[in-house]
Amino acid sequence: MDKRRVFQVVVAVLVIALVSIIAYAAIQYYGQITTTVPVEQAVWVDGKRYNEIIAETLSPTYGGCIVYANHTLENKGDTTAMVEFALINITDSHGNLVTDGSITVSWIVDGQKVDKTAILPHQTITFSIVIEFHYAIMPDTYTITTQVKPYVT
Amino acid sequence: MKFAKKKTAILALTLVLCIGIASAALLDYYGRIVTTVNVNQAIYLDGKPYYEDIIEDFNGTEIMPSTIIFTLHYLENQAQNPITMQFNYIITNSTGHEDHKGITVTYLEDSKPYSFVKDYATERGTLHVAVEDTGDGWLQWTYTYADNPTHTPKMTVAINYPHGFCITTFDDGSHDGWYYAPDVGTTVRFADYSGGTYEDWVKTSVSGENGNVLSVAIKKTRLPNEFLWHGYANYNGIPVWIEIDENYLPIGHATIREPISSPFTLAPGERLDFYIRYEFDEALEPGEYTIITKVVTPATPPKYTTGLTVKFKIYDTATYALLDTGDVSPEFYVAGVDPIGTRTFATKPVAVAAYDSTLGAWTVSLDAGTYVVLIKKDTTVIYPEVFTVTVPGTNSEDKEVWLEPSTLNVYEKASVTITTALLAYNATSGAYDVSVSNMNTTLYDKWLVTLMFTVSGTDKIIKAGRIYQTKISGLVPEEYSLDGAVKTTVLEDTDASDDGVTGYYCEFEEWEGGEIHRLDLYFNDYGATGISGTITVKLFQYYECLNTNLRWWTDQTSTISVVN
Numbered sequence A: 001m002d003k004r005r006v007f008q009v010v011v012a013v014l015v016i017a018l019v020s021i022i023a024y025a026a027i028q029y030y031g032q033i034t035t036t037v038p039v040e041q042a043v044w045v046d047g048k049r050y051n052e053i054i055a056e057t058l059s060p061t062y063g064g065c066i067v068y069a070n071h072t073l074e075n076k077g078d079t080t081a082m083v084e085f086a087l088i089n090i091t092d093s094h095g096n097l098v099t100d101g102s103i104t105v106s107w108i109v110d111g112q113k114v115d116k117t118a119i120l121p122h123q124t125i126t127f128s129i130v131i132e133f134h135y136a137i138m139p140d141t142y143t144i145t146t147q148v149k150p151y152v153t
Numbered sequence B: 001m002k003f004a005k006k007k008t009a010i011l012a013l014t015l016v017l018c019i020g021i022a023s024a025a026l027l028d029y030y031g032r033i034v035t036t037v038n039v040n041q042a043i044y045l046d047g048k049p050y051y052e053d054i055i056e057d058f059n060g061t062e063i064m065p066s067t068i069i070f071t072l073h074y075l076e077n078q079a080q081n082p083i084t085m086q087f088n089y090i091i092t093n094s095t096g097h098e099d100h101k102g103i104t105v106t107y108l109e110d111s112k113p114y115s116f117v118k119d120y121a122t123e124r125g126t127l128h129v130a131v132e133d134t135g136d137g138w139l140q141w142t143y144t145y146a147d148n149p150t151h152t153p154k155m156t157v158a159i160n161y162p163h164g165f166c167i168t169t170f171d172d173g174s175h176d177g178w179y180y181a182p183d184v185g186t187t188v189r190f191a192d193y194s195g196g197t198y199e200d201w202v203k204t205s206v207s208g209e210n211g212n213v214l215s216v217a218i219k220k221t222r223l224p225n226e227f228l229w230h231g232y233a234n235y236n237g238i239p240v241w242i243e244i245d246e247n248y249l250p251i252g253h254a255t256i257r258e259p260i261s262s263p264f265t266l267a268p269g270e271r272l273d274f275y276i277r278y279e280f281d282e283a284l285e286p287g288e289y290t291i292i293t294k295v296v297t298p299a300t301p302p303k304y305t306t307g308l309t310v311k312f313k314i315y316d317t318a319t320y321a322l323l324d325t326g327d328v329s330p331e332f333y334v335a336g337v338d339p340i341g342t343r344t345f346a347t348k349p350v351a352v353a354a355y356d357s358t359l360g361a362w363t364v365s366l367d368a369g370t371y372v373v374l375i376k377k378d379t380t381v382i383y384p385e386v387f388t389v390t391v392p393g394t395n396s397e398d399k400e401v402w403l404e405p406s407t408l409n410v411y412e413k414a415s416v417t418i419t420t421a422l423l424a425y426n427a428t429s430g431a432y433d434v435s436v437s438n439m440n441t442t443l444y445d446k447w448l449v450t451l452m453f454t455v456s457g458t459d460k461i462i463k464a465g466r467i468y469q470t471k472i473s474g475l476v477p478e479e480y481s482l483d484g485a486v487k488t489t490v491l492e493d494t495d496a497s498d499d500g501v502t503g504y505y506c507e508f509e510e511w512e513g514g515e516i517h518r519l520d521l522y523f524n525d526y527g528a529t530g531i532s533g534t535i536t537v538k539l540f541q542y543y544e545c546l547n548t549n550l551r552w553w554t555d556q557t558s559t560i561s562v563v564n
Helices: A003-024 B002-024
Strands: A043-045 A054-057 A066-075 A081-091 A103-109 A112-114 A116-119 A123-133 A140-150 B031-040 B043-045 B067-077 B083-092 B103-110 B115-122 B125-133 B138-145 B154-159 B165-168 B178-181 B186-189 B195-198 B202-207 B213-219 B226-235 B238-242 B252-255 B257-259 B264-266 B271-280 B290-296 B308-316 B328-334 B354-356 B361-366 B369-377 B385-391 B400-410 B415-426 B431-436 B446-456 B465-469 B476-482 B485-487 B491-493 B503-508 B516-524 B533-540 B557-563
Touching: A043 A140, A043 B031, A066 A116, A066 B031, A081 A103, A103 A140, A116 A123, A123 A140, A123 B031, B067 B264, B083 B103, B103 B290, B115 B226, B115 B238, B125 B226, B125 B238, B138 B154, B138 B226, B154 B213, B264 B271, B308 B328, B308 B385, B328 B361, B369 B400, B415 B533, B415 B557, B431 B446, B446 B533, B476 B503
Parallel strands: A054 B031, B308 B400
Antiparallel strands: A043 A066, A066 A123, A081 A116, A081 A140, A103 A112, A103 A123, A140 B031, B043 B067, B067 B271, B083 B264, B083 B290, B103 B257, B103 B271, B115 B125, B125 B138, B138 B213, B154 B165, B154 B226, B165 B178, B178 B186, B195 B202, B202 B213, B226 B238, B226 B252, B308 B361, B328 B369, B354 B361, B369 B385, B385 B400, B415 B431, B415 B446, B446 B516, B465 B503, B465 B533, B476 B485, B476 B516, B491 B503, B533 B557
């Protein structure tokens, strides 16, 4: 290659490099905003957060009886919240799981037996946990753990 | 290329992290409720929980046979729903074994309260008679004399005359405050005319302005469920018979208790007062009995009770093997049939089982219920065996059930050899010490015949039966001793129609292979001579089995010559 040709190549490279440097120097945005929002859970059970266990002891009862535990659900959100009720487990006084069907659990909202319900925005509803004991159940102290969960289709 | 791979890995990791963060950010639940409830039992007996036994020892009183005792209890439904239940009981004797012979237990409740009102007019005035349930466990008779009595009023109440008892509170100088039990001739004076009590079950009183109201109250637990009664009064010298017919037999009829249907239902909050009625039979064997009553939930009837496939196994106790060969024939008969106990038996079985190699069990198609099963084997090895069995119902859709009991044991017959030894009685030495080969009635008068039975066959048995001896006139078996157990009464079978054998006999229990048993027979001709014949001793094993078609074995015999 002659000197002239070498010069032309060097100039071309420099031009390209210059253009690149100019392009990189253009601004990418005019401003950046960092927003921090404390978000509470939408649905509150008895006015409590999810990590606050609601413990209750009902009056002594008898086999063959049905007992009701009344609670509230409040939707603090702006959209309707669908929730479902779930039985987590039932244990006797020794911590043994009770799975023999001697205790049945259901939920009532507005007088209807339901397993899920909708809560309108900024509304509070009441619901009852219905616990039915078989008439031949072994006398004992039973613990029933239930949850109110977001209903996801 | 390498760079491209790195980029992909970084991208994937980022995505995974993003998903993880997103998942953690959604609530699993809005709230958790932990509810604790103390649950008591629904039905209380005498106000007590199930683990507190209610003990009745009848105050330590010894119960005589032919006695009826009532005890009063109550049940209460604490639940919000009707609950159905029933009574169950079990009786055990002093050895702890179940024994229901001679004791009857029934459960009763009060009938509609008994009430009776009637006026008896006499020429000297009207006698008002009333019987009422006082509501606190007593039945009370009240005789009210309308006018001031000129004679001392008299009153008698008789229950189930002439075999029951009678209470008298009247006064004629000798008969005030008496309790009569005419059936046993017992008369007990317990009070004077002013009234009084007898034991803890009779109360009498005299009241009214002029002593014109007399009453007798009897504790209901001492009264039968249903009884006849009558009364007697003396109205100013005129006898008044109450509730009696022209033959002076009682016509007053009271029902104070009735059986509780089983199962029964108690409504929410309902209380049932009930009686346990214990009836001890007159032939009850003396001893200590424990009667346990339980109030239980009735079992739910099974879904399927017909067309069941019933499975069972047959176990040979000698070979320790389950039998599955075709030469075993398990035949099922209706309950109550005895296929082995009679010499001729022609009833057809309702079903015959077959071995199912897939299921590994014998199977037969039957409805739920109780049956008698006969197991017999064509080969001459095992004894025929009968069992009373139960086919339960099931909720299982395959309708397969196991017989109860599920395994039926059969036993192989052992073999027996019999040896005989004879000793004649030596009048000089006063002992049986003369060894003889026969019973010579001219030379001797008494003999001791010793038979030894050697049983062979490991884990095999000889079923319980009888050892027969031919009866020879004039030669009397006075005593026998089997394995040291002396019996001075020798039994005799004179009827061959039922078992095909006659003669003197003694009974023996089941023998096992490897055992040796000894029978000593003592004969006496009481000085008679000229007696001769042959005594055949027959080991008639398995006396329960008399069906000639099932007795495949030959009963061993041994003979003794009687000469003169």
